[in-house]
Amino acid sequence: MDLDPNILHGQQRGTLAAHLGIRYVEVTRERVVAELQIRDELKTAGGRLHGGTIMAFADTLGAVATLVNLPPGAGTTTLESKTNFFAPGRDGTVRGECVPLHRGRRTMVWQTRITDERGRLLAQTIQTQMVLSAP
Amino acid sequence: MDLDPNILHGQQRGTLAAHLGIRYVEVTRERVVAELQIRDELKTAGGRLHGGTIMAFADTLGAVATLVNLPPGAGTTTLESKTNFFAPGRDGTVRGECVPLHRGRRTMVWQTRITDERGRLLAQTIQTQMVLSAP
Amino acid sequence: MDLDPNILHGQQRGTLAAHLGIRYVEVTRERVVAELQIRDELKTAGGRLHGGTIMAFADTLGAVATLVNLPPGAGTTTLESKTNFFAPGRDGTVRGECVPLHRGRRTMVWQTRITDERGRLLAQTIQTQMVLSAP
Amino acid sequence: MDLDPNILHGQQRGTLAAHLGIRYVEVTRERVVAELQIRDELKTAGGRLHGGTIMAFADTLGAVATLVNLPPGAGTTTLESKTNFFAPGRDGTVRGECVPLHRGRRTMVWQTRITDERGRLLAQTIQTQMVLSAP
Numbered sequence: 314m315d316l317d318p319n320i321l322h323g324q325q326r327g328t329l330a331a332h333l334g335i336r337y338v339e340v341t342r343e344r345v346v347a348e349l350q351i352r353d354e355l356k357t358a359g360g361r362l363h364g365g366t367i368m369a370f371a372d373t374l375g376a377v378a379t380l381v382n383l384p385p386g387a388g389t390t391t392l393e394s395k396t397n398f399f400a401p402g403r404d405g406t407v408r409g410e411c412v413p414l415h416r417g418r419r420t421m422v423w424q425t426r427i428t429d430e431r432g433r434l435l436a437q438t439i440q441t442q443m444v445l446s447a448p
Numbered sequence: 449m450d451l452d453p454n455i456l457h458g459q460q461r462g463t464l465a466a467h468l469g470i471r472y473v474e475v476t477r478e479r480v481v482a483e484l485q486i487r488d489e490l491k492t493a494g495g496r497l498h499g500g501t502i503m504a505f506a507d508t509l510g511a512v513a514t515l516v517n518l519p520p521g522a523g524t525t526t527l528e529s530k531t532n533f534f535a536p537g538r539d540g541t542v543r544g545e546c547v548p549l550h551r552g553r554r555t556m557v558w559q560t561r562i563t564d565e566r567g568r569l570l571a572q573t574i575q576t577q578m579v580l581s582a583p
Numbered sequence: 584m585d586l587d588p589n590i591l592h593g594q595q596r597g598t599l600a601a602h603l604g605i606r607y608v609e610v611t612r613e614r615v616v617a618e619l620q621i622r623d624e625l626k627t628a629g630g631r632l633h634g635g636t637i638m639a640f641a642d643t644l645g646a647v648a649t650l651v652n653l654p655p656g657a658g659t660t661t662l663e664s665k666t667n668f669f670a671p672g673r674d675g676t677v678r679g680e681c682v683p684l685h686r687g688r689r690t691m692v693w694q695t696r697i698t699d700e701r702g703r704l705l706a707q708t709i710q711t712q713m714v715l716s717a718p
Numbered sequence: 719m720d721l722d723p724n725i726l727h728g729q730q731r732g733t734l735a736a737h738l739g740i741r742y743v744e745v746t747r748e749r750v751v752a753e754l755q756i757r758d759e760l761k762t763a764g765g766r767l768h769g770g771t772i773m774a775f776a777d778t779l780g781a782v783a784t785l786v787n788l789p790p791g792a793g794t795t796t797l798e799s800k801t802n803f804f805a806p807g808r809d810g811t812v813r814g815e816c817v818p819l820h821r822g823r824r825t826m827v828w829q830t831r832i833t834d835e836r837g838r839l840l841a842q843t844i845q846t847q848m849v850l851s852a853p
Contacts, residue, residue: 329498332467332489354467357511363464364511364526365504372500376492391499392690393663393711395530395800397827397844399820414842415804419689419713420662422802437819439802439844441663441711443689527825528798528846530665532692532709534685549707550669554824554848555797557667572684574667574709576798576846578824599768602737602759624737627781633734634781634796635774642770646762661769665800 316340316381330373333366337377338408345378345411351404362402362435367427371396371438374411375423379442382416386447392420394440405430419444451475451516465508468501472512473543480513480546486539497537497570502562506531506573509546510558514577517551521582527555529575540565554579586610586651600643603636607647608678615648615681621674632672632705637697641666641708644681645693649712652686656717662690664710675700689714721745721786735778738771742782743813750783750816756809767807767840772832776801776843779816780828784847787821791852797825799845810835824849 318337325331333355339346347370349355355366372394379389408428415422425438453472460466468490474481482505484490490501507529514524543563550557560573588607595601603625609616617640619625625636642664649659678698685692690711697706723742730736738760744751752775754760760771777799784794813833820827825846832841 324493327488328491328493329489329501330493333500353462354464356463358459358463358465359523361525363504363507364529365468365500365507366464368503368507368529368531369498369500372498372503376499388494390496390536391533393530393532394499394503395528395665395844396503397528397819397846398526399822399827401525414802414839417804422804434819437844439800439842441802530709530800532684532711534687534692549667549704552669557669569684572709574665574707576667594763597758598761598763599759599771600763603770623732624734626733628729628733628735629793631795633774633777634799635738635770635777636734638773638777638799638801639768639770642768642773646769658764660766660806661803663800663802664769664773665798666773667798668796671795 321377329369333369335370335373340377340381342382343412345374347374347409348406349409350406351402360403362407364396364398367436368394368396368438370409371411371425371427372440374409374425375440375442378411378413378423379421382421383444388445389442390445392441392443394438396436396438398436400433400435402429402435407435414439456512464504468504470505470508475512475516477517478547480509482509482544483541484544485541486537495538497542499533502571503529503531503573505544506560506562507575509544509560510575510577513546513548513558514556517556518579523580524577525580527576527578529573531571531573533571535568535570537564537570542570549574591647599639603639605640605643610647610651612652613682615644617644617679618676619679620676621672630673632677634666634668637706638664638666638708640679641681641695641697642710644679644695645710645712648681648683648693649691652691653714658715659712660715662711662713664708666706666708668706670703670705672699672705677705684709726782734774738774740775740778745782745786747787748817750779752779752814753811754814755811756807765808767812769801769803772841773799773801773843775814776816776830776832777845779814779830780845780847783816783818783828784826787826788849793850794847795850797846797848799843801841801843803841805838805840807834807840812840819844
């Protein structure tokens with residue numbers, strides 16, 4: 314099922330996703346796209362976009378992508394997440410695009426690429442979500 | 449060199465570390481320990497401590513641990529970070545303890561364990577920091 | 584349950600574990616220890632112990648460690664595996680020691696340290712095993 | 719520079735790559751492709767292609783891909799490697815295709831997809847290679 318980004322923005326009010334400022338652009342079973350504007354409080358003391366911001370951004374997208382693929386009543390939790398960093402982010406808006414590597418009954422694996430406004434790849438995250446069946 | 453946690457708190461004012469609320473307890477070359485109080489804006493919509501919070505917390509400790517081990521004039525950046533999640537965090541304060549697996553001239557590898565107030569292991573992060581020589 | 588290493592050597596005859604030359608030393612629920620003698624066919628063209636040998640060695644230990652912890656009738660498969668390399672192996676015998684980070688109903692997570700004869704840490708692997716329930 | 723696969727087969731004689739039976743199909747700066755025929759000694763005791771075989775196969779391709787991209791006199795070593803497993807391999811020939819995520823002066827990051835004869839994705843590996851400058 315596709316999700317209206319505004320519904321997600323409402324559901325995530327007051328959570329980390331809102332605290333970081335994640336704005337969803339597209340939420341479908343095949344792809345989740347979101348944006349994040351770089352602000353001081355998302356940076357390191359050295360003035361770069363914090364790796365932790367990037368990992369939290371990607372983790373959020375992978376969890377949302379799992380949610381829209383779950384059977385009714387099921388839940389999800391992140392089992393593991395791995396990020397490689399390629400280039401520093403400094404200013405402007407970064408974009409995260411999350412696509413599936415695997416969607417099974419027990420686990421789903423998502424790949425999220427984080428790019429800057431020029432399309433340069435800043436980081437790539439792969440994460441495994443456990444599918445928690447309805448009791 | 450050991451660092452007074454208050455100096456770090458000052459250096460990180462306005463950055464992600466402060467935005468999350470990281471409080472350093474001990475900063476030495478052999479170990480960095482810090483705490484983080486769970487608040488709503490660090491959680492998921494499901495009411496658990498967000499995996500992204502945990503990864504950002506760990507990433508910050510690994511970067512600080514590298515900084516206090518760097519030769520004069522050198523810098524660092526995270527090459528990659530991998531986290532396994534074991535149990536959900538809900539309330540209270542979590543503790544991060546970061547110790548070295550490897551401290552070389554070109555890279556340092558850090559292992560951070562995140563535990564809750566009862567000492568239960570919530571997650572473990574291993575990250576590789578590149579050592580950037582002074583120009 | 585503890586396992587007699589010789590039973591494992593018999594079960595793994597003709598498989599990759601034997602092809603590499605893995606020799607089990609201790610197989611208990613809490614710890615699996617094994618050794619591997621470095622030979623040319625386990626090396627790279629550069630004369631070092633191949634990273635692939637190390638990862639295959641660790642993967643085997645984590646799978647065996649899961650097997651002796653499974654409930655009756657259950658099976659296991661590796662979901663993901665991550666290795667950090669610290670130092671090259673050249674000659675002699677390497678030792679792998681695998682201990683649990685997490686043993687749950689759905690997944691188990693194992694940490695394997697590979698050391699050389701002088702006790703130097705060559706690599707560390709963390710892997711997640713899925714627990715496959717009996718049908 | 720592109721490499722004749724037969725030159726590689728000769729250079730790797732007697733090493734792990736030959737012990738596993740890796741056959742290179744294409745070796746260029748942009749892509750390394752190779753095949754591996756599934757045999758009993760590459761399997762687990764359960765009769766599946768061993769995860770260790772897959773990781774060793776991928777690690778070899780990533781190292782070769784780095785070698786053909788290195789400046790003269792430089793060397794390389796694997797810093798870290800991460801594999802996600804999606805489906806079991808049983809019979810026939812698996813194919814590995816390795817492409818770059820990042821090719822920098824200090825590190826290169828490679829992504830290798832392992833597929834079976836029907837094109838099904840069995841596993842994906844991402845590895846970081848350190849570039850070791852000529853002394």
